[in-house]
Structures are given as structure tokens and as C-alpha cells.
Amino acid sequence: MSEPILRLEGVETRIGPYHILHGVSFDVPAGELTLLLGRNGAGKTTTLRTIMGLWRASAGRVLFDGRDITALPTPDIARAGLAYVPESMAVFSDLTVRENMVLAARSGPLDSARLDWIFGLFPALRRFWQSRAGVLSGGQKQMLAIARGLAEPRRLLLVDEPTKGLAPAMVRNMVEAFRQVKAAGETILLVEQNFHAASALGDDVAVMDNGTVVHSGPMRALAADAALQQSLLGLSLDQHQ
Amino acid sequence: MTDLGATTPASLPAPRRDWAALLLCPVLMAAALPLVGSASSWVTLTAAGLAMGMMIFLMASGLTLVFGLMDVINFGHGVFISIGAYAMLLVLGPLAGWAEADSLPLNLALLAVCIVVAMAVTAALGLVFERVIIRPVYRSHLKQILVTMGGMIVAEQAIHVVWGASPVAIRLPEAFRGAIVIGDAAVERYRVVAVAIGLVVFAGMSLVLNRTRLGLLIRAGVENPEMVEALGYRIRRLFVGVFVAGSALAGLGGVMWGFYRQTLTAGMGMEVMVLVFIVIIIGGLGSVGGCFVGSLLVALVANYVGFLAPKLALVSNILVMALVLAWRPQGLFPVARR
Numbered sequence: 176m177s178e179p180i181l182r183l184e185g186v187e188t189r190i191g192p193y194h195i196l197h198g199v200s201f202d203v204p205a206g207e208l209t210l211l212l213g214r215n216g217a218g219k220t221t222t223l224r225t226i227m228g229l230w231r232a233s234a235g236r237v238l239f240d241g242r243d244i245t246a247l248p249t250p251d252i253a254r255a256g257l258a259y260v261p262e263s264m265a266v267f268s269d270l271t272v273r274e275n276m277v278l279a280a281r282s283g284p285l286d287s288a289r290l291d292w293i294f295g296l297f298p299a300l301r302r303f304w305q306s307r308a309g310v311l312s313g314g315q316k317q318m319l320a321i322a323r324g325l326a327e328p329r330r331l332l333l334v335d336e337p338t339k340g341l342a343p344a345m346v347r348n349m350v351e352a353f354r355q356v357k358a359a360g361e362t363i364l365l366v367e368q369n370f371h372a373a374s375a376l377g378d379d380v381a382v383m384d385n386g387t388v389v390h391s392g393p394m395r396a397l398a399a400d401a402a403l404q405q406s407l408l409g410l411s412l413d414q415h416q
Numbered sequence: 417m418t419d420l421g422a423t424t425p426a427s428l429p430a431p432r433r434d435w436a437a438l439l440l441c442p443v444l445m446a447a448a449l450p451l452v453g454s455a456s457s458w459v460t461l462t463a464a465g466l467a468m469g470m471m472i473f474l475m476a477s478g479l480t481l482v483f484g485l486m487d488v489i490n491f492g493h494g495v496f497i498s499i500g501a502y503a504m505l506l507v508l509g510p511l512a513g514w515a516e517a518d519s520l521p522l523n524l525a526l527l528a529v530c531i532v533v534a535m536a537v538t539a540a541l542g543l544v545f546e547r548v549i550i551r552p553v554y555r556s557h558l559k560q561i562l563v564t565m566g567g568m569i570v571a572e573q574a575i576h577v578v579w580g581a582s583p584v585a586i587r588l589p590e591a592f593r594g595a596i597v598i599g600d601a602a603v604e605r606y607r608v609v610a611v612a613i614g615l616v617v618f619a620g621m622s623l624v625l626n627r628t629r630l631g632l633l634i635r636a637g638v639e640n641p642e643m644v645e646a647l648g649y650r651i652r653r654l655f656v657g658v659f660v661a662g663s664a665l666a667g668l669g670g671v672m673w674g675f676y677r678q679t680l681t682a683g684m685g686m687e688v689m690v691l692v693f694i695v696i697i698i699g700g701l702g703s704v705g706g707c708f709v710g711s712l713l714v715a716l717v718a719n720y721v722g723f724l725a726p727k728l729a730l731v732s733n734i735l736v737m738a739l740v741l742a743w744r745p746q747g748l749f750p751v752a753r754r
């Protein structure tokens with residue numbers, strides 16, 4: 176059991192008049208891959224956005240490495256060492272793949288050894304290096320969005336549903352890519368609806384429902400317990416595409 | 417910038433250019449030649465159109481970036497044009513000798529000093545305007561329109577207080593007066609100067625926007641400011657910088673426009689704002705390249721139509737805008753947005 180690098184304590188988030196998160200608490204241990212699961216609308220994306228300061232927590236705390244980052248502006252949270260791959264991918268479509276990567280490498284020129292490693296994970300990026308990101312397919316945009324998160328070493332990578340809308344073969348490639356990223360020692364908090372993909376990757380898991388965490392523990396235990404899966408995740412996994 | 421030499425594959429398709437929009441002005445110029453009939457008139461009209469277009473571009477380019485990056489509608493932009501023009505008076509009085517000197521270097525130096533002073537004044541003013549007037553009204557277009565209009569009225573009155581209410585006549589530096597005669601065609605010297613400065617500014621802006629990290633950040637911020645922040649960049653600072661630069665560019669436009677009219681009035685900036693809004697809409701909000709093409713297009717059409725069908729001159733801008741928007745509802749170079 177390693178030290179948590181990220182800890183959420185009773186985080187509540189309101190968006191306008193809606194009370195979305197009702198006290199979310201869980202830990203992300205350093206050097207591991209933690210999964211955040213839950214039905215559609217459970218509050219997973221809202222949780223990641225709150226961690227990044229894109230929504231403001233109205234109660235509770237977000238601790239990163241023991242430091243309270245709840246009230247920091249988003250750029251400062253990123254500079255503390257978090258990288259965020261949003262559900263919408265948010266690649267800059269007017270910029271080329273290269274330019275997207277240049278911006279992601281905040282502290283200076285891209286490191287060519289690291290870039291080779293990224294090209295190894297996502298060969299399509301090498302092929303479209305000088306193309307506008309807007310012309311990429313959905314899957315390729317997803318690769319670019321993740322590659323941006325990997326452009327420089329970060330302390331923690333937040334990734335929101337990287338396999339969304341991908342063909343089965345692409346999902347396998349994506350799982351393999353995450354396996355390699357994990358092997359490289361990165362700490363990851365991953366939202367993933369594809370339970371099969373998720374269970375192959377996760378060390379730990381937190382399951383959300385209705386804006387709170389309803390279960391957390393080792394992935395292995397959840398993967399082995401079909402009844403628990405059924406009660407926590409119900410039909411949502413089959414429904415989700 | 418980052419050099420990726422070895423890791424960059426060689427055989428890549430070049431990014432596609434939007435030829436239809438880029439060729440618009442050249443095609444228009446070529447089509448106007450037979451219509452105008454005489455080559456010398458065509459040269460004069462074209463030069464006038466290009467010079468006019470460059471000046472509109474200088475006045476509009478800052479505004480399109482401010483709108484694109486932070487979604488702020490600044491009706492007060494025109495006042496920076498006026499103040500830029502009036503700021504010249506700080507220079508033209510003390511350096512009157514430079515204007516009358518029969519020396520191109522001295523005349524150019526005077527123009528340069530005017531530009532530097534005007535840009536410094538409008539940049540400083542932009543910093544204050546952003547802090548006091550714009551910052552409290554982010555995310556509300558209606559308030560932005562009202563508040564920036566109010567700011568503009570106050571600033572126009574301030575010009576009256578500082579420099580007086582009556583129009584001020586200024587004289588062009590000696591070397592820029594008169595026309596260059598090529599065959600039968602006469603091209604006013606000052607128009608050549610305006611075109612040269614417009615091209616330099618456009619090239620400079622293109623270079624910054626396409627070749628520097630700062631430029632990439634601005635373009636990325638136009639598309640998705642939230643993601644730029646999530647990558648760890650402080651978009652507020654970026655915006656203040658762009659607002660100040662945009663104000664300074666308006667000041668530069670004011671100098672060029674002021675010398676062109678040779679009469680300064682407090683409302684001179686506001687008078688061109690309709691044109692400025694038309695070209696940034698035609699170009700595609702947030703696009704500097706679009707603003708450039710749009711400015712030239714509007715100015716060329718205005719000059720050709722003024723010659724061929726003077727009665728239509730008043731509506732030519734609106735017609736151009738209607739046609740362009742019918743063809744491309746988002747403008748010539750639509751900027752991707754969230």
C-alpha cells in the first residue's frame with residue numbers, strides 16, 4: 176500500500192442550481208492505476224473537472240501530495256503536476272498535431288526520446304505529425320489527447336473515458352497503450368466504462384453512483400465478484416457503447 | 417521553436433490551403449481590369465483599394481483577436497484609433513522640422529516616432545481600459561456593449577478636453593506628399609507607405625501566431641480557453657497581453673488613418689468601426705488572416721464600385737458582407753470553437 180498522491184475528502188460540487196457531487200471521497204495511490212467507475216451520469220466527469228478546478232468544490236477538500244489544491248486556479252493545479260485528458264478530448268483542431276504537443280510540453284522543447292516512446296504507443300501520431308488536428312479521426316484525436324498528457328513527465332494523469340466510441344480493435348490497442356504507460360511508472364486516475372478493459376488495467380477502483388463513491392477497494396476483488404459488479408454497476412455497462 | 421528533425425517523418429501531405437478564399441482578392445483585381453477599361457485608372461483604383469484595405473486591417477486586427485480569444489465585444493476599440501491619431505500631436509509639434517525637411521530618412525524617422533508614441537499611449541490606455549471597463553463584464557455581451565460604448569463616449573470627451581473640440585489639421589511629411597507617376601497611372605506616395613506598413617504588420621502577426629509558442633497559445637485559446645488553462649497556462653495574462661497589443665495596433669491604425677485624412681477628429685475612430693466590424697465578420701471572428709483578406713476585399717470593392725457605379729458605393733460594403741456570408745456563414749476563415 177503506497178501513499179496516496181491524490182485524496183478527495185467529502186468533495187461537493189454544484190453546477191448552477193444543481194447539486195451534482197454529494198461528498199466524494201477516495202484515494203489515488205502513487206504509482207498505480209486507479210479506476211473510477213459508475214453509471215452514466217454518476218458524476219465521474221464532474222469529479223475530474225472538480226479536481227482540475229474547472230468546477231469549484233463547494234465543500235470538501237482535494238489534497239495533492241498532502242497539499243490542499245481545492246481553491247487553486249486551474250493553471251496552478253496543472254503546474255502542480257496534474258495532466259488532464261477530458262472526455263471531449265479538446266484537441267486544438269486549428270493547430271497541427273505537432274503544435275498540440277508543443278503546447279502540452281510546457282517547460283520547453285519536446286524530448287525526442289519521450290516522443291519516440293509516444294509514437295510507439297500511438298503510431299498514427301507520427302504519420303499525421305504535421306496535419307491539422309481537426310482532420311484526425313475520433314480515435315486519433317483521442318490518441319493525441321492522451322499523448323498531450325504524456326508529453327512531459329507529470330505526477331498524475333487524469334483520463335476521462337479514452338475508449339469511448341472506439342472500435343473493439345482500437346480498444347485493445349488503447350488498453351495495451353495504458354498498460355505500457357503504467358509500466359513506465361505513471362500514476363493514473365482513469366474513468367472507463369468498458370469493464371473488460373478496465374479490469375485488465377486497474378489496481379484499485381472507486382465506484383460512483385448519484386454523486387458519491389459507493390464502493391472502493393482493489394480491482395481484483397471487484398473483478399472476481401460478479402454479484403457485486405451487478406449491484407454496483409447494473410445494466411450501465413451493457414448499455415454503454 | 418522546437419526542432420524535431422530526426423523524429424519528423426519526411427513524406428507528409430502538406431496542410432491544405434483554402435485556395436478559394438485566398439484567391440478572392442487576386443481574382444477580383446483581375447476581373448476589375450476589363451470592367452474599369454483603362455489600365456491607368458485600374459492601377460490608381462487598385463492602389464487606393466490596397467492602401468485603404470491595409471489601414472482597415474491595422475485598425476481591425478486587434479479587435480478580431482480580442483473577440484476570438486475572450487469572447488469580448490469591445491465597442492470602445494474605435495477610441496484607441498482616435499487616441500492613436502491624436503497622440504501624434506505630441507510628436508508633430510516638437511518635431512515639425514522633420515516633417516518639412518526634404519529628406520526621406522528624416523520623414524521616415526518622424527513616422528516611426530509617431531507610430532512608437534501612438535502605440536505606447538494606446539497600449540497603456542488599453543491596460544487601464546481592460547482592468548477598469550472590460551474585466552467586470554466578462555461573459556455578458558450585453559453589458560460589454562453598453563459598458564464599452566460608455567467608455568468610448570467618455571474617452572471621446574476626454575479627447576475634446578485635452579486637444580479641443582475642433583478638428584485638427586495635420587500635414588504629411590514632405591516625402592509622402594504627391595504621387596508617383598508610372599506611365600499614365602498616378603499612385604499617391606502615402607498609399608505605398610500604407611501598403612508597406614500593412615504588409616509588415618501582417619507578416620509580423622502571422623509569424624508570431626504561427627511560429628511562436630505565444631502565438632500557438634493565442635490560437636489554441638481562441639478555440640478552447642479552458643483546455644489551455646488545463647495545460648497549465650494562465651489565459652488571463654494572455655488575454656491582457658492580447659488586449660494591450662490589440663489596442664496598440666489600433667493606435668498604429670489611427671496614425672496611418674490620421675495622416676491619410678490629414679484631419680483629426682475625436683469621432684474618427686468610431687466612424688470606421690462599422691467597416692471594422694464588417695471586415696472581422698467577413699474574415700471569420702478571431703481570424704487574423706481572414707481579417708486581412710476581408711479588409712482588402714471590402715476596400716477594393718469600395719474603390720472599384722465607386723468608379724464603376726457611384727450610386728452603389730454606399731451599399732457596397734454591406735453587399736460584400738451579404739455575399740460572403742451567403743457563401744460562408746461563418747466568414748471566409750472560420751475559426752473552430754468549442
Ligand SMILES: Nc1ncnc2c1ncn2[C@@H]1O[C@H](COP(=O)(O)OP(=O)(O)OP(=O)(O)O)[C@@H](O)[C@H]1O
Pocket residue numbers: 190193195213214215216217218219220221222262
Ligand atoms: N454543465 C452541467 N450543467 C448541469 N448539469 C450537469 C452539467 N454537467 C453535468 N451535469 C449533470 O451532472 C451529473 C453527472 O454528470 P457527469 O458528466 O459527471 O457524469 P458521468 O459519470 O461522467 O457520466 P458519463 O458516463 O455519461 O460520462 C449528470 O446528471 C449531469 O446531467
Ligand SMILES: [Mg+2]
Pocket residue numbers: 219220221262335
Ligand atoms: Mg463523463
